[in-house]
Amino acid sequence: MIKGILSLFLLATPFISAAFCDSDVIVTTQEDAGRVSQCKKFGGSIFVQNKDVNNLDFENLVEVGGSIVISENKKLGKIKLDDLKEVGDSIFFVNNTVLLGISMQKLNKAKQIVLENNPNLVTLYTENISSITSFKVIQTAIHSLTKQNIKNLDNLEISSNPLLATIDFPKLNTCGELILANNNPSAVANFPELSTLKGSTTFRDLLSVNIQNITSIQDTFNIINNFFEDIRIDNISESGKDITVSGNKRLKYFSFSNLENVYGGIQIRNNSVLNSIEDSSFKKLKYVKGAMEISGGLSSIAFPSLNKVDGSINIVSTTKLDCNKIQDKLSGIQSGKFSCASNSAKEPTSSDSSDGNEITSGKSNSASKLLSSSLGLLFAFIISFLFY
Secondary structure, rough: HHHHHHHHHHHHHOOOOHHHHHEEEEEOOOOHHHHHHOOOOOOOOOEOOOOOEEEOOOOOEEEEEEOOOEOOOOOOOOOOOOOOOOOEEEEEEEOOOOOOOOEEOOOOOEEEEEEEEOOOOOEOOOOOOOEEOOEEEEEEEOEOOOOOOOOOEEEEEEEEOOOOOOOOOOOOOOEEEEEEOOOOOEEEOOOOOOEEOOOOOOEEEEOOOOOOOOOOEOOOOOEEEOOOOOOOOOOOOOOOOOEEEOOOOOEEEEEOOOEEOOOOOEEEEEOOOOEEEOOOOOOOOEOOOEEEEEEEEEOOOOOOOOOOEEEOOOEEEEOOOOOOHHHHOOOOOOOOOEEEEEOOOOEEEOOOOOOOEEEEEEEHHHHHHHHHHHHHHHHHHHHHHHHH
């Protein structure tokens, strides 16, 4: 009797070979997903691409040795990977136009996760991931990324998610390239433990950002088109490349108070309500390897410790700015051209076409003067020779 029941069970259960569990597979139905899940530890890669399946559940699938690629599926609404703990390579969810939810609640490890152009995706569970090198969330409808447990990343991009208002990485310590851009205008980003930025970094379109514990910036650092009034990055002593603070409409104050050396350029441009660069903004800055470009409605500019700029210094103010005072302080420390121009907003009078001032100096002008002087002497010599 028992043998008969066992025989019926074996006939009803499809045989899953070791070879199947170690090979790549294309999943087109829930039955295919069920067969993959029987492996528990699947050695190959799983592909769900351009298929008509509506929902997929990989129940009991614990580990995948290769990649998981879910792409170009026009009908896939939900996918469950609730038992999945580890993926040897990458996870891609790309161009799934009606996908609403992804559940990977137990996932702890993968090389990278890419979620791109899933415009209806509203639920994403990735809170247990701690070992990963790259994480990208682009063009989704998710509202929050909270309590992410990742400590180190080579690449983090969270961009073009119009409903995303909370970005929370409380344990992230080191990051390579970092891009936060074009999310909800009320987006709040929290990186309380972030100390080292190894790659190019851009913070854009944020209502607020917590990065107060950063101690090392090794590449370009951009603060662009944000909505906060104040930002202080006071624990770094040097920057590996350019620093840009530009287009921040509500920014009234910023500081890099312990920054001493910038091994790139500095751009402070068109921050609508920023009316001064305070003594405390760049209190200890001594050296800039590249050029300095400063523009906007600035009535005062201070770099109290600056003594060397390898590039040029170009300052343009749309309000009253004492260029003579700035020239006395800064002109001559630069290797390139120094220029400062200011204009107030009032209409010019008939006797004064502009109530601003403009000063230009530098090696390029010195060279021109030297050339003119030399040509004059040469001309005088020729005349005297002809009439001798």
